[in-house]
Amino acid sequence: xxxxxVSGRWAHAxxxxxxxxxxFRPADAELxxxxxxxAFELRADGSFAETGLGPADVPEEATGxxxxxxxxxxxxxxxxxxxxxxxxxxxxxxxxLVVRKPR
Amino acid sequence: MTPKRRxxxxxxxxxxxxxxxxxxxxxxxxxxxxxxxxxxxGEAGRVARRLVTIPTVVHVVHDKPKENISDAQIRSxxxxxxxxxxxxxxxxxxxxxxxxxxxxxAKIKFQLATKDPEGKRSNGIVRVQTDRTSFGAGDAVKRxxxxxxxxxxxxxxxxxxxxxxxxxxxxxxxxxxxxRATDGVxxxxxxxxxxxxxxxxxxxxxxxxxxxxxxxxxxxxxxxxLDCSGGDRVPDTPNCKGPNMGxxxxxxxxxxxxxxxxxxxNYMDYVDDAAMFMFTAGQVERMNACLAxxxxxxxxx
Numbered sequence: 001x002x003x004x005x006v007s008g009r010w011a012h013a014x015x016x017x018x019x020x021x022x023x024f025r026p027a028d029a030e031l032x033x034x035x036x037x038x039a040f041e042l043r044a045d046g047s048f049a050e051t052g053l054g055p056a057d058v059p060e061e062a063t064g065x066x067x068x069x070x071x072x073x074x075x076x077x078x079x080x081x082x083x084x085x086x087x088x089x090x091x092x093x094x095x096x097l098v099v100r101k102p103r
Numbered sequence: 104m105t106p107k108r109r110x111x112x113x114x115x116x117x118x119x120x121x122x123x124x125x126x127x128x129x130x131x132x133x134x135x136x137x138x139x140x141x142x143x144x145g146e147a148g149r150v151a152r153r154l155v156t157i158p159t160v161v162h163v164v165h166d167k168p169k170e171n172i173s174d175a176q177i178r179s180x181x182x183x184x185x186x187x188x189x190x191x192x193x194x195x196x197x198x199x200x201x202x203x204x205x206x207x208x209a210k211i212k213f214q215l216a217t218k219d220p221e222g223k224r225s226n227g228i229v230r231v232q233t234d235r236t237s238f239g240a241g242d243a244v245k246r247x248x249x250x251x252x253x254x255x256x257x258x259x260x261x262x263x264x265x266x267x268x269x270x271x272x273x274x275x276x277x278x279x280x281x282x283r284a285t286d287g288v289x290x291x292x293x294x295x296x297x298x299x300x301x302x303x304x305x306x307x308x309x310x311x312x313x314x315x316x317x318x319x320x321x322x323x324x325x326x327x328x329l330d331c332s333g334g335d336r337v338p339d340t341p342n343c344k345g346p347n348m349g350x351x352x353x354x355x356x357x358x359x360x361x362x363x364x365x366x367x368x369n370y371m372d373y374v375d376d377a378a379m380f381m382f383t384a385g386q387v388e389r390m391n392a393c394l395a396x397x398x399x400x401x402x403x404x
Binding site for chain 2: 054
């Protein structure tokens with residue numbers, strides 16, 4: 001898998017999750033209001049920005065660096081309630097990024 | 104030592120600590136320490152014996168006409184909030200049997216303010232025209248100079264701001280101990296109330312119930328970590344891994360909390376309005392401790 005296949009801005013479409021999969025949609029997609037929706041941007045220069053959940057529902061923003069090894073995305077420390085630090089990509093295209101749900 | 108003297112000592116210490124370290128983080132830690140003491144000393148329980156009325160002001164900040172929600176929609180929200188806080192909402196009947204005994208009446212009543220800060224008659228609703236098409240979580244809606252509406256004094260009123268929020272945000276709150284000018288709750292106009300522009304699945308007024316829970320120092324039931332390490336500092340809500348969304352099916356087990364699993368029908372989870380319908384006795388005790396400590400200005404009202 002190439003970095004350009006997973007880079008971009010993604011928002012968690014939790015409505016589409018299954019018991020085994022987490023589904024992300026492009027952040028500019030029209031997703032409905034939610035009590036909490038984590039999002040992240042993987043940039044070509046190896047940096048990332050993310051929006052995590054906040055304890056009083058104010059989204060918590062953080063930045064860091066990311067790598068791709070095989071099909072596994074690894075993120076450095078970021079938001080306390082952000083996306084998983086390690087995500088195994090199951091499939092991706094322009095419409096969605098699907099990763100294995102962490103146990 | 105008599106309970107009365109313990110109460111006074113605890114109050115004096117709370118005031119002394121507030122003077123010494125004015126930062127929000129430190130305030131929150133003190134609120135936690137106070138909460139623990141107030142619960143064990145019975146001070147929170149004393150607050151619980153009578154009904155506490157919270158004068159409430161709603162700031163409707165609007166650009167397009169449909170954002171200027173009606174008085175009726177606002178009243179539908181206050182009515183829903185009061186039912187939830189008095190546990191008179193009909194859907195408490197759906198609480199699973201193992202937790203039915205935990206459903207608790209917070210004995211808190213929210214009332215649209217009848218007087219403004221100058222003492223003039225008011226209906227508790229402030230309408231402000233803005234040129235902003237939406238707001239974020241950065242509190243601009245709370246500043247007239249930024250296109251929002253200034254808070255009424257937060258020691259005497261609960262401030263609610265209702266506006267269009269960007270990024271799919273439904274609402275957010277401020278814990279006790281924060282800056283006074285931003286103290287209160289912000290809710291998306293289409294998630295406010297039970298009629299008018301309120302839209303499913305957030306059309307039962309529960310976004311405000313959840314946010315006012317935070318305003319009274321309640322935490323998310325999963326403890327704000329996405330593993331099993333966090334807690335909500337309430338003993339009668341089961342530990343759980345992370346937020347539940349939508350309309351889960353009971354039981355939903357995580358963090359070895361079976362057989363009953365996550366208490367996802369609690370107002371402090373992230374489920375749809377129709378799927379949340381209870382505060383527990385432990386949560387009510389935390390809210391009462393908040394009213395005995397960081398928000399005690401409302402007890403005199």
